[in-house]
Amino acid sequence: xxxxxxxxxxxxxxxxxxxxxxxxxxxxxxxxxxxxxxxxxxxxxxxxxxxxxxxxxxxxxxxxxxxxxxxxxxxxxxxxxxxxxxxxxxxxxxxxxxxxxxxxxxxxxxxxxxxxxxxxxxxxxxxxxxxxxxxxxxxxxxxxxxxxxxxxxxxxxxxxxxxxxxxxxxxxxxxxxxxxxxxxxxxxxxxxxxxxxxxxxxxxxxxxxxxxxxxxxxxxxxxxxxxxxxxxxxxxxxxxxxxxxxxxxxxxxxxxxxxxxxxxxxxxxxxxxxxxxxxxxxxxxxxxxxxxxxxxxxxxxxxxxxxxxxxxxxxxxxxxxxxxxxxxxxxxxxxxxxxxxxxxxxxxxxxxxxxxxxxxxxxxxxxxxxxxxxxxxxxxxxxxxxxxxxxxxxxxxxxxxxxxxxxxxxxxxxxxxxxxxxxxxx
Numbered sequence: 001x002x003x004x005x006x007x008x009x010x011x012x013x014x015x016x017x018x019x020x021x022x023x024x025x026x027x028x029x030x031x032x033x034x035x036x037x038x039x040x041x042x043x044x045x046x047x048x049x050x051x052x053x054x055x056x057x058x059x060x061x062x063x064x065x066x067x068x069x070x071x072x073x074x075x076x077x078x079x080x081x082x083x084x085x086x087x088x089x090x091x092x093x094x095x096x097x098x099x100x101x102x103x104x105x106x107x108x109x110x111x112x113x114x115x116x117x118x119x120x121x122x123x124x125x126x127x128x129x130x131x132x133x134x135x136x137x138x139x140x141x142x143x144x145x146x147x148x149x150x151x152x153x154x155x156x157x158x159x160x161x162x163x164x165x166x167x168x169x170x171x172x173x174x175x176x177x178x179x180x181x182x183x184x185x186x187x188x189x190x191x192x193x194x195x196x197x198x199x200x201x202x203x204x205x206x207x208x209x210x211x212x213x214x215x216x217x218x219x220x221x222x223x224x225x226x227x228x229x230x231x232x233x234x235x236x237x238x239x240x241x242x243x244x245x246x247x248x249x250x251x252x253x254x255x256x257x258x259x260x261x262x263x264x265x266x267x268x269x270x271x272x273x274x275x276x277x278x279x280x281x282x283x284x285x286x287x288x289x290x291x292x293x294x295x296x297x298x299x300x301x302x303x304x305x306x307x308x309x310x311x312x313x314x315x316x317x318x319x320x321x322x323x324x325x326x327x328x329x330x331x332x333x334x335x336x337x338x339x340x341x342x343x344x345x346x347x348x349x350x351x352x353x354x355x356x357x358x359x360x361x362x363x364x365x366x367x368x369x370x371x372x373x374x375x376x377x378x379x380x381x382x383x384x385x386x387x388x389x390x391x392x393x394x395x396x397x398x399x400x401x402x403x404x405x406x407x408x409x410x411x412x413x414x415x416x417x418x419x420x421x422x423x424x425x426x
């Protein structure tokens with residue numbers, strides 16, 4: 001097992017020796033720095049929502065105006081991530097990761113110092129830019145350095161820690177905000193991110209090559225960013241990703257409203273529902289990674305579980321929206337996000353293997369299409385007079401469509417694998 005004191009490890013696709021399927025297990029400490037960052041990114045993504053009323057009152061603005069800080073984070077991430085992923089693919093994980101992490105430190109410090117809406121929104125936009133630089137580089141780094149036999153488990157653990165930011169980090173941030181004001185939550189993120197920098201400097205090493213692939217043709221940035229869409233398997237996966245998250249996160253936007261209408265839940269009770277959401281995501285990420293590794297060990301490289309996650313998503317949304325009784329509805333929420341965690345882990349595994357020279361760019365496109373699906377789904381569900389009906393029809397219907405799309409992706413990968421394995425005719 002490797003450790004942080006081992007010799008420099010390669011970080012590019014061509015510098016990474018082929019993984020031995022029967023090789024070493026997952027050394028979690030080897031990824032301590034990037035795992036800590038993923039936890040903090042997960043906390044950052046969900047932190048503002050519960051603090052919104054307090055922040056709005058503190059900077060003397062409306063809650064709707066303060067919510068624009070969330071929009072700034074999401075939009076900047078969605079637009080910038082593919083371009084910053086390309087920087088990681090061309091110039092190295094270490095540089096992009098460290099730059100993004102330092103920018104994340106500064107952005108959270110700026111948020112903590114904000115006394116008005118303008119600085120708050122700008123700081124959140126910079127935080128989105130920082131996460132867009134570091135996030136894709138993290139997923140690419142894990143995918144190309146984890147042993148093949150545990151690659152899914154490594155990606156699943158990273159996704160579980162990202163979700164853990166919602167389960168643990170957000171309540172902890174709320175607790176700090178209650179003790180010392182909302183700014184203390186952002187100071188805690190600043191300190192935690194700064195603590196990750198020494199770990200990153202020791203654990204993430206650039207390979208000897210200075211470019212993504214020595215034999216790859218150099219093309220313009222826009223063409224390189226769009227190159228992933230030219231790969232049939234990745235293109236299908238990105239389209240399925242958009243449909244899945246239109247159902248998943250589009251319906252989730254109105255989950256609180258659905259449960260309040262059905263069961264008249266309090267704000268405190270909705271906070272506990274958020275814990276269930278995070279716990280389901282953690283369980284799905286870990287389960288998806290482990291099952292994916294088992295499938296690859298058995299010779300299945302076609303992500304056979306992708307259709308299952310779509311079916312489980314449809315079942316979870318339907319039970320949450322229409323299941324009799326609160327307990328069953330909450331069970332539906334758990335299944336819903338178990339499916340979400342498993343699906344995202346499978347997708348990150350695909351992005352990390354299908355185009356080795358564009359690992360970070362492909363991972364970035366997953367996030368961008370996820371955010372695009374979220375916005376489209378929220379609009380579609382909100383167009384219904386009754387959001388419960390909207391969540392059921394849009395969420396459940398598109399989840400089943402994503403299951404069919406997942407089957408298409410899986411069959412395409414199976415055909416490609418079979419074609420590669422077929423010996424040429426004499």
